Amino acid sequence: MAGEQGRSVLVTGGNRGIGLEVARRFVREGDRVAATYRTSAPEENFLAVQCDVTSSADVDQAFKEVEAAHGNVEVLIVNAGINDDQLLLRMSEESFTSVLDTNLTGAFRVVKRSLKGMLRAKHGRIILISSAVALRGEAGQANYAASKAGLIGLARSLAREYGSRGITVNVVAPGLTATDMSQALTEEQRDELVRQIPVGRLGNPAEIASAVHFLAGQSYITGAVIPVDGGAGMGH
Template sequence: MPQPEHTTRTVLVTGGSRGIGRAITERFVAAGHRVAATHRSGDVPAGALPVRCEITDPEQVEAAFATVEAELGPVEVLVANAGITRDTLLLRMSEQDFADVVETNLTASFRLAKRASKAMMRARFGRMVFLSSVVGQLGSAGQVNYAASKSGLVGLARSITRELGSRGITANVVAPGFIDTDMTARLSEQQVADYQARIPAGRLGAVEDVAATVEFLAGDGAGYVSGAIIPVDGGLGMGH
């Protein structure tokens, strides 16, 4: 029996200029969706609408949504990917180190979801995907701020699911493990080997692994998946 063609959607990806966000943007563009990607510097993939936005600034977020709505239509799929790290041990971590990471990774995700929910509720359809991390479940020395912000996304998505699930809106969390990006490229060969030894799959993940999972959650076939944590970590975080 032939599979029905997928519905073309308006997609907004934050942090679409590099790494996982860029791969997600490229995948949605390749699938024929109307895609916008926020960035602070650099470029976004060809075929995507570039939107300069600092997601910690409410006015810039509002302006970004207005731009996307004017150019592509109301946002139907939100992928909250943009995030930062400020790694250091607990005793050395400043109040600002903690606040900056939580503001970017968690508070901005709330801000984006709140703004996106308006059109989604009217349309009685929406997909929200939040990019967390295996660290949000496992914890990580030197990443108290990052782990706290990434685990907070789980409560955010599950509460959104309970509030908006009856309106055809889903909210899910994707939790990548060690993914081969610019960040992991800075690690030494020994560090990479140590990480791989902990991963049942025996390798670092690829950005395409994460992008494929996000695409599934945004699709028509994932309408009954909500409030879930989907690990893309080669088995590293099993049991969490």
């Protein structure tokens, strides 16, 4: 459990966008925060650890660094992910498998490594960052949607496996959020997507971080999928 210095928190893909805002939120709450990055380290008030989640060796080394500095990871936020959009008939097999290897198999690697310490402590909070696209689909994103939908099955299976050991596993499913990924869209594409959102705007990373922080403090919510999408995915 958390001590006087707060919890040991690890955020994968914490160098920008949603992951960075999540890391900042836990820092503000007084937790000991580490965040992984693949190529560009953030200049922030938390421990930055280089890690490519497609490498089991990288994942193991990252955890060793975090454990040495902060102790066993008590709260894990799995956010590292990529997209490589293309209509399926034009999508290469490498494009499909690389997105799944980072977004889904990468989550498997990170979660599996975190369970060592959580099982010893009989306590843990795991939150996987999925997407509204996982629930409703999106043309041109079959690989991304499949990887993000896979996180839901992974989380719910682990919730059943480890709930009796004091470990909860939940999913946050953001909608279109004001990050680098949404900035890559054209103005016309963004306008069309916003028209499909009942609240009529993009989300902001702080709103995603609030949901993540809420779940990290709960002991009787597990296997849940929390949409933070302005209503875009409701009914799915």
